[in-house]
Every structure is written in C-alpha cells, then in structure tokens.
Amino acid sequence: MEVEKFRYDNQIVRMFLFATILWGVVGFLVGLLIALQLPFPSFNLGEMFTFGRLRPLHTNAVIFAFVGNGIFLGYYYSAQRLLKARNYSDVLSRIHFWGWQLIIVAAALTLVLGYTTSKEYAELEWPIDIMIALVWVVWGINMIGTILKRREKHMYVAIWFYISTLITVAVLHIVNSFEMPVSFLKSYSLYAGVQDALVQWWYGHNAVAFFLTTxxxxxxxxxxxxxxxxxxxxxxxxxxxxxxxxxxxxxxxxxxxxxxxxxxxxxxxxxxxxxxxxxxxxxxxxxxxxxxxxxxxxxxxxxxxxxxxxxxxxxxxxxxxxxxxxxxxxxxxxxxxxxxxxxxxxxxxxxxxxxxxxxxxxxxxxxxxxxxxxxxxxxxxxxxxxxxxxxxxxxxxxxxxxxxxxxxxxxxxxxxxxxxxxxxxx
Missing domain, CATH: 1.20.210.10 (Cytochrome c oxidase-like, subunit I domain)
Known part of the structure; x- marks a missing residue:
C-alpha cells in the first residue's frame, strides 16, 4: 500500500503571526495615546489625531487587526491538523491575508481622515464594507473546501466554532451594512430610529460573540x-x-x-x-x-x-x-x-x-x-x-x-x- 504524503502550509501561518504582532503593537499604542489624551489634552495632535478620530481607530485595530489576524493565525495552523489536510487553496489563503491587511490600512486611513458611519464596531464606509464581505467569502471558500477534502472523518469541536464564526459574522456584517452611498466615502444607513438601534446592537453584541468569542x-x-x-x-x-x-x-x-x-x-x-x-x-x-x-x-x-x-x-x-x-x-x-x-x-x-x-x-x-x-x-x-x-x-x-x-x-x-x-x- 502506497503511503500518501502531503505538507501543511505553514507559510500562511507565519504571515498572520507577523501581522498579529505588528497590529497588536499599533492597537495598544493608539490605546495608550487616547488614554493620555483624557488627562493631558495637549496629546490631541492636530485634527486627524484627536480622541474622536483615534478612539474608533483603536477599537478597530485591536478587534479586527490584532485579534482578527490572531484568529486567522490560530485557525490556519489548527484547522489543517484537525482536518489532516492542507488548505484547499494556497492562492485563496494569500488573497485572504493581503486582502485583510488592505482592509486594515484602508480603515486606518479613512478613520483618521474623519470618514465614518458612526456605528460602533461598524464605522467603516461602504467600499471597505464590500471589501470585508469579499475577503470573508474567500476565507469561507477556503475553509469549506478544506473541510470537504479532509482525511479525518470526525470534525473536532474547534472546527464547529470556526464554522459558526464564518456563517454568523457574514450575516451580521452584511445585514448591518445595508446603506445608501451618496459619494465614494459617504453613505447613510437604510435603517432609522429604533430599527437602526436594534440592528446595530444585534450586530454590535454579536461582533463580540462571534468574532471575539466563538x-x-x-x-x-x-x-x-x-x-x-x-x-x-x-x-x-x-x-x-x-x-x-x-x-x-x-x-x-x-x-x-x-x-x-x-x-x-x-x-x-x-x-x-x-x-x-x-x-x-x-x-x-x-x-x-x-x-x-x-x-x-x-x-x-x-x-x-x-x-x-x-x-x-x-x-x-x-x-x-x-x-x-x-x-x-x-x-x-x-x-x-x-x-x-x-x-x-x-x-x-x-x-x-x-x-x-x-x-x-x-x-x-x-x-x-x-x-x-x-x-x-x-x-x-x-x-x-x-x-x-x-x-x-x-x-x-x-x-x-x-x-x-x-x-x-x-x-x-x-x-x-x-x-x-x-x-x-x-
């Protein structure tokens, strides 16, 4: 009987490792700066670096850049070993990585420039929302493809947590991001009043649940x-x-x-x-x-x-x-x-x-x-x-x-x- 040989893709894990450390340092430093701005107003360094601009940058950097890259780091190492299969597509893995970093950079630039929807954890404007959805689909195709070609019949509980994250975050992000663009970097939510608040906090709380927890x-x-x-x-x-x-x-x-x-x-x-x-x-x-x-x-x-x-x-x-x-x-x-x-x-x-x-x-x-x-x-x-x-x-x-x-x-x-x-x- 011929022994089947395959290799895990550790390069994508290393890439997300470096990104996690880099964005962690950035997120923590911005947090330190806005903390200093409260007792020392002189730390508000010009219009782009005031507390109001940097606070959403801090939350997005910690949640989506630091923890987000850390989740993908841990996922790409563990999923391949739990499923006894290399990632479905190395190309999709790279698109996922570089797409996610592009989203982070676009988020940082637009937030300090003052472009925001003013919705908690969903401040990013509509072009970036579309990018997030597309990159998420890329990760989803790669995940489902890897699951389908797995050599391990049993799916360990960690894989179920990853699947729940994939599906639920996609639904939350898309539904909460329904908006009417009025220019390249300005849009208005399709919801208003109480409905807007309910949809926003259905998303906001479950961003904590299905991005930071599951x-x-x-x-x-x-x-x-x-x-x-x-x-x-x-x-x-x-x-x-x-x-x-x-x-x-x-x-x-x-x-x-x-x-x-x-x-x-x-x-x-x-x-x-x-x-x-x-x-x-x-x-x-x-x-x-x-x-x-x-x-x-x-x-x-x-x-x-x-x-x-x-x-x-x-x-x-x-x-x-x-x-x-x-x-x-x-x-x-x-x-x-x-x-x-x-x-x-x-x-x-x-x-x-x-x-x-x-x-x-x-x-x-x-x-x-x-x-x-x-x-x-x-x-x-x-x-x-x-x-x-x-x-x-x-x-x-x-x-x-x-x-x-x-x-x-x-x-x-x-x-x-x-x-x-x-x-x-x-």
Missing part, C-alpha cells in the same frame, strides 16, 4: 489541551457549550438598549437571554480550566499555560459580568460609566489578548523549529500584562460605580447635584 473558544479547545498535553476535560460538555452558546448569544443584543425607546419586550428578551448565557459560558470556562487537572505543576513554570489560565479566567469573569450588567437595576448604575470600559478591556485584553499571547509563545518555536528565546522574558511579559490589566480595570470599576452614584444624587430642590458631566470624571 473563534477564540475554538482556539482554546485546540491549543490549551496541546500545551497542557492533556485531553479536553469533557468532550460532551464542549459540544453542549457550542450549541447552547450559539443559540443563546444571538438574542442578547437588546441589553445594550435598556431604558431606551426600543420596545420593552425586546429589552426584556435581551436581559433574559443574557442571564441564560452564564450557563454555557461558565461551562466552557470550567471545561478549559479542568483540562489542566493533573497539570497545575506545569503552570508554575510554563508561561504559555500561565497566559491560558488567566485568559480562560478572564473569559469567565467577563461572561459573568456581562449578564449581570444586562439586569436593569444594575444597568441603571453602570450604563455610560467607566465600568463598561473596564468590562470590555477585561474581555479584550484578558481573554483575547492573553489567549493570543499564549498561542504565539507556543506556536512560534514550532514554526521555526527552535526553542523560545527567553522564558524569563515571557514570564515578565505575563506578570506585567496581568498586573497591567488589574491596575487598569480595578480603578475603572471604582470610578464607574462612583460615577453612577453621582448621577443619582439630587439637591433638596430636586435638581441634579452634579449636572456637569465633567464633575464625574475629574
């Missing part, structure tokens, strides 16, 4: 057992985690619109499904942490496992806090305060960032057939990052609760005690 969970289910050299704690739980999560998550968007003019039934729907989300989310978190049973001694010395442990813990914290913030009585205190910013960054920095750092540290030596340059530097990175997140988030939680309480204070005459918003942030 693909990263797929990566967790591959890389965490690999790094720990342990099988996943419960494969049955991972399947329940997948189906429960994708069914419930899609309905939670209206919790961003509590106490607004959206119908009360829609707000209640968002709250109920958000609270239900605790079950699958914590099921996944526990499945990840319990995979390390019998391997906790390795965590002490292995920076990769340290990053993974904090990442999965941050996932658990963020997915408990999200449902809690969707309860009307809690939301009345937290909404529009720094609490929300702390919550988002525990998810983006703690969950997404640390998961990707762990993957990079585990994967890079394998791609280049070498050892990690310095374990001490990796451990220093871990502790600086962990302490940085704590020093970042805890003061924001404190400030957010204080802000919310200040907004509820009235004078004996029934007038707001702190009518000037600036009084609550200084």
């Amino acid at each position: 693909p990263v969970l797929g990566l967790m289910y591959y890389y965490l057992p690999k790094a720990a050299q342990r099988p996943v704690y419960s494969y049955k739980l991972s399947i329940i985690h997948f189906w429960a999560l994708i069914f419930i998550y899609i309905w939670a968007g209206p919790h961003h619109l509590l106490y607004s003019s959206t119908p009360d039934w829609a707000q209640s729907l968002g709250t109920v499904f958000s609270i239900m989300l605790i079950a699958p989310s914590w099921g996944g978190m526990l499945n990840g942490l319990l995979t390390l049973r019998g391997a906790w001694d390795k965590v002490r010395n292995d920076p990769v496992l340290k990053f993974f442990v904090v990442a999965v813990t941050a996932y658990g914290m963020a997915t408990f806090e999200g449902p809690m913030l969707s309860i009307k009585s809690v939301n009345a205190l937290s909404h529009f305060t720094d609490w929300t910013i702390a919550h988002v960054h525990v998810g983006a920095l703690g969950w997404n960032g640390f998961m990707l750092f762990g993957i990079i540290y585990w994967l890079t030596p394998k791609l280049y057939k070498t050892t990690l340059f310095s374990r001490k530097l990796a451990n220093a990175h871990f502790w600086l990052g962990t302490l940085g997140i704590l020093f970042y988030a805890i003061p924001l939680y404190w400030a957010g609760i204080t802000q919310g309480l200040m907004w509820k204070q009235f004078t004996p005459e029934g007038v707001l005690q702190y009518p000037n918003f600036l009084e609550t942030v200084l």
Whole structure:
C-alpha cells in the first residue's frame, strides 16, 4: 500500500503571526495615546489625531487587526491538523491575508481622515464594507473546501466554532451594512430610529460573540489541551457549550438598549437571554480550566499555560459580568460609566489578548523549529500584562460605580447635584 504524503502550509501561518504582532503593537499604542489624551489634552495632535478620530481607530485595530489576524493565525495552523489536510487553496489563503491587511490600512486611513458611519464596531464606509464581505467569502471558500477534502472523518469541536464564526459574522456584517452611498466615502444607513438601534446592537453584541468569542473558544479547545498535553476535560460538555452558546448569544443584543425607546419586550428578551448565557459560558470556562487537572505543576513554570489560565479566567469573569450588567437595576448604575470600559478591556485584553499571547509563545518555536528565546522574558511579559490589566480595570470599576452614584444624587430642590458631566470624571 502506497503511503500518501502531503505538507501543511505553514507559510500562511507565519504571515498572520507577523501581522498579529505588528497590529497588536499599533492597537495598544493608539490605546495608550487616547488614554493620555483624557488627562493631558495637549496629546490631541492636530485634527486627524484627536480622541474622536483615534478612539474608533483603536477599537478597530485591536478587534479586527490584532485579534482578527490572531484568529486567522490560530485557525490556519489548527484547522489543517484537525482536518489532516492542507488548505484547499494556497492562492485563496494569500488573497485572504493581503486582502485583510488592505482592509486594515484602508480603515486606518479613512478613520483618521474623519470618514465614518458612526456605528460602533461598524464605522467603516461602504467600499471597505464590500471589501470585508469579499475577503470573508474567500476565507469561507477556503475553509469549506478544506473541510470537504479532509482525511479525518470526525470534525473536532474547534472546527464547529470556526464554522459558526464564518456563517454568523457574514450575516451580521452584511445585514448591518445595508446603506445608501451618496459619494465614494459617504453613505447613510437604510435603517432609522429604533430599527437602526436594534440592528446595530444585534450586530454590535454579536461582533463580540462571534468574532471575539466563538473563534477564540475554538482556539482554546485546540491549543490549551496541546500545551497542557492533556485531553479536553469533557468532550460532551464542549459540544453542549457550542450549541447552547450559539443559540443563546444571538438574542442578547437588546441589553445594550435598556431604558431606551426600543420596545420593552425586546429589552426584556435581551436581559433574559443574557442571564441564560452564564450557563454555557461558565461551562466552557470550567471545561478549559479542568483540562489542566493533573497539570497545575506545569503552570508554575510554563508561561504559555500561565497566559491560558488567566485568559480562560478572564473569559469567565467577563461572561459573568456581562449578564449581570444586562439586569436593569444594575444597568441603571453602570450604563455610560467607566465600568463598561473596564468590562470590555477585561474581555479584550484578558481573554483575547492573553489567549493570543499564549498561542504565539507556543506556536512560534514550532514554526521555526527552535526553542523560545527567553522564558524569563515571557514570564515578565505575563506578570506585567496581568498586573497591567488589574491596575487598569480595578480603578475603572471604582470610578464607574462612583460615577453612577453621582448621577443619582439630587439637591433638596430636586435638581441634579452634579449636572456637569465633567464633575464625574475629574
């Protein structure tokens, strides 16, 4: 019997590795700059580099450039090995890579120039929206083609998470981006009023769900057992985690619109499904942490496992806090305060960032057939990052609760005690 030989495409993995690191540095530096602009207005360096222009650049750079490239990095390495097949098309892989980088550059240029739809996580104008849809289809063809030619009959749970990301993000992006172009870089949404708000936050919340969560969970289910050299704690739980999560998550968007003019039934729907989300989310978190049973001694010395442990813990914290913030009585205190910013960054920095750092540290030596340059530097990175997140988030939680309480204070005459918003942030 002749032995069949084939090679995995590791070059595309290396390309996304470099892009992830590059855009990570850019996204974090822009975040640092806009943080400095708040206490030091002199850091607003001309019209193109004001807080209003750079804030959406920061969010898009971190979400779509850093985490986006990191997802594709992890996907292209893991999917080929899980499916026992080289990517369906090397050409499509390269189009995917260069197309995604072109989108990122176009986004950066248009945002600092002031071209924006002003929709959260969907600020990019219509030509870039079309580019995103086309590049996403390229990735989809490549993924489905690879799945169809796989040599491994069973599809591991990580592949199901990748498929859910592919399908759902495509639907979310296309439906939310229906707009009427009036010029090359200006358009108006086809939706208006309450309908616009509902569609936007159906998209906005599920951008977090299906871009920042499901693909990263797929990566967790591959890389965490690999790094720990342990099988996943419960494969049955991972399947329940997948189906429960994708069914419930899609309905939670209206919790961003509590106490607004959206119908009360829609707000209640968002709250109920958000609270239900605790079950699958914590099921996944526990499945990840319990995979390390019998391997906790390795965590002490292995920076990769340290990053993974904090990442999965941050996932658990963020997915408990999200449902809690969707309860009307809690939301009345937290909404529009720094609490929300702390919550988002525990998810983006703690969950997404640390998961990707762990993957990079585990994967890079394998791609280049070498050892990690310095374990001490990796451990220093871990502790600086962990302490940085704590020093970042805890003061924001404190400030957010204080802000919310200040907004509820009235004078004996029934007038707001702190009518000037600036009084609550200084």
